[in-house]
Amino acid sequence: MSNEVTHHPTAGRKLPEWIADAVIYQIYPQSYADSNADGIGDLPGITGRLDYLQWLGVNTVWLNPCFVSEFGDAGYDVADYLTIAPRYGTNEDFERLIEAARARGIRVMLDLVAGHTSHLHPWFTQSADDPSDNRYIWSGSVHAPVRSWIPSPGRRPGYYLANFYPIQPALNFGYARMNPAEPWRQPVDAPGPRANRAALREIMAYWFDRGVAGFRVDMAYSLVKDDPDHTATAALWGEMRAWIEREYPDRALLSEWGDPKTSVPAGIHVDFFLHFVGRALRSLWDNTQGSHAAHWGSDPCYFAPEGEGSMKEFLASWREADAAIDGAGHIALPTANHDFSRLACGTRTRAMTAPAFAFLLTWPTLPVIYYGDEIGMRYVPGLPDKEGSQLNDETRQGSRTPMQWDGTANAGFSAAPPDRLYLPIDPDEDRPTVAAQRDDEHALLNQVRKLIALRAEHPALGPAGSVQVLHTGYPFVYLRGGSHLVVVNPRREAARFTLPGTAAASEPRPRALAGYGVRVAGAEVEADGFSYGVFEL
Structure with a gap:
């Protein structure tokens, strides 16, 4: 296979220098660390775990999301974008978290729910009473899909x-196409969509001014x-990118x-490979098992003990996107x-997760890194619905269980009674727990720590170095920066590969x-x- 080389930033687009070195850790706040024994994780609890x-x-x-909400969808139903939900603490607690994180060289990103609000948000209650307010999408009749149109709760x-x-x-960000049969559609430059774009900037500016490094944007494709073809959505995010580069570079x-x-050329700095668009990530580790849409299929993934997957689909998607x-x-x-679902799910055990982290x-x-994956926490089946986690064939609560810190009561997550x-x-x-693995140099936690340190110490292993794939089967073998050889075998059975002459000629031994x-x-x-x-040539 020919060399695949990552590119350097192009002219006209500015990237914050820290992004290329980012190792991002996702925290589900209500499940990470409880400081006040109410059974729910909070911001002071997170601050206490920054070390x-x-x-x-x-x-x-x-x-x-950690904003004010009724938590009908675990906080993705925001009722106030500028106020921390009391169960997590206060705005002052958040500012203390930012300062404590900064002192340790850690940046904090928030979750921006851009496409909708809670029905309790003042914007919506006003719109539900005022027919001239078009911050949301309203119609005099129901349209397909019928389940998406909800009767007005107001006047x-x-x-x-x-x-x-x-x-x-x-929220109403307009329609890319007008339809005479649906006169309630509004163009993207109508007053309602313009007001909502301005509101996004105001929300981001408020938290940027308090030290937030950025936002993960929920359902960014849907506005x-x-x-x-997402042309109008791309234009919206291009406008946001230009504003950020000018005001908060x-x-x-x-x-x-x-x-x-699609998203990065539009203006997004970083976008995920995710399961619901193509199979790029599902072909690596199929996290859909037990926790998301069954109609996405169950083709073998590469990182599984059965060893029936292939890297080819991921590589094709990665090359195209790159x-x-x-x-x-x-x-x-x-x-x-x-x-x-987590890396450890079904037949995928903790033994398989170390090769996945190496890749x-x-x-x-x-x-x-999703919290707890660094110790091999598993997807826990059979849990009750919690804050909208259960919907049809989606059972997401199995990936949201409390962080496992140690062998004390409630795994060190909380001093509350277990039923709370x-x-x-x-x-x-x-x-697995952090405490049990921290002193074991062979445990997954210490392997992840060493790999993170290697990535920082060897720039060839980062996003700017070239990559040459030598073998797409088992084991997966590739060269980074022409100087580092990586071999990954996530299946149960052993695997062999003969390096091509150019790679094998390096002396001394890697x-x-x-x-x-x-x-x-x-x-x-x-x-x-x-x-x-991971070898240095």
């Missing part, structure tokens, strides 16, 4: 469009309606779009998130930097089951 994140090597933290007649749950009315947007080849981005931003790869932290993308916890602790007696179970002798590579190796 752990600094020790791990994390330099960027992304928090799921205004008609129906409003919901983005996800009925309690989440869609402009009936926009099949060291801040960044990380989007839930799932299509980097070429389209052309240095204007980055692709992010997550281990999991609050909507999908994640040596591939030219930005790594995003946000979600139950994983009942497995063999559940120096092992990290890993276990991989041996390189001359041109021959032998990889035990569930193994990985």
Whole structure:
């Protein structure tokens, strides 16, 4: 296979310098650390765990929504974008978190729910009483899909469009196409859409001024309606990018779009490969098992003990996106998130997760670690619905269980009685904890820590270095920057590969930097089951 080389930033687009070195850690606030024994994680609890994140090597933290909400959708139903929800603390607690994180070299990103609000937000209650207020999408009649149109709760007649749950009315950013049969559609430059774009800037500016490094943008692709090629949506984010570059040039947007080849050229700084757009991430680790849409299919993924997957689909998607981005931003790869099952799920055990982390932290993308994945926390099946986590075939609560800190009561998450916890602790007696793994140099936690340190120490392993794929089967073998060899075998069975002449000719023998179970002798590579190796040539 020919060399695949990541590109340098192009002229006209400015990237904050810190982004390329970002190791992002996602925290689901209600499940991370409870400081006041009410059973729900909070901001002071996160502040108290910053030393752990600094020790791990994390330099960027992304928090799921922590604003005022009725929590019908775990905080993605925002009722006040400028106020911290009391269950998490106060705005002053958040500012203390920012300062404590900054002192440890850690940036904090918030979650921006841009496409909808709670039905309790003052914007919506006003719009529901005032037919001239078009901050939301209103119609005098119901349209397809019928379940998305909800009767007005106020004096205004008609129906409003919901983005996800009925309690989440869609903000009006206009329609890309007009339709005479639907006269309620408004263009993107109508007063309502203009007011909402201004509101997004005001929200971001408020938190930027308090030290926030950026936002992960929820459903970033969904703002402009009936926009099949996303041209109008891209124009909106291009406008936001230009404003950020002018007013806050060291801040960044990380989007839930799932299509980097479209979103990054549009103006987003970093976008994920995600499951609901293509199969780029599902072909790596299928996090849909047990926690998301069954109709997405169940084709074998590469990082699974059965060893029936392939890297080819991921590589094709990555090359296409990398070429389209052309240095204007980055692709992010997550281990999991609050909507999908964890790396350890079903047949995928903790033994498989170390090779997955080796790939994640040596591939030219930005790594995003979901809290607890660094110790091998598993997706816990069979839990009750919590704050809208259960919808049809989506059972997301299994990925939202409390962080497992130690062997004390409630795994060190909270001093509350077990029946008051946000979600139950994983009942497995063999559940992993930070305390048990921290002093074990061979444990997953210390392997992840070492890989993060290697990425920082060796620029060839970061997003700017070239990558040459030598083998797409088992093991997966590639060169970074022409100077580092990476071998990853996530299947149960051992695997072998013969290096091509150019790679095998390097002398002396490659120096092992990290890993276990991989041996390189001359041109021959032998990889035990569930193994990985990072070598300096």
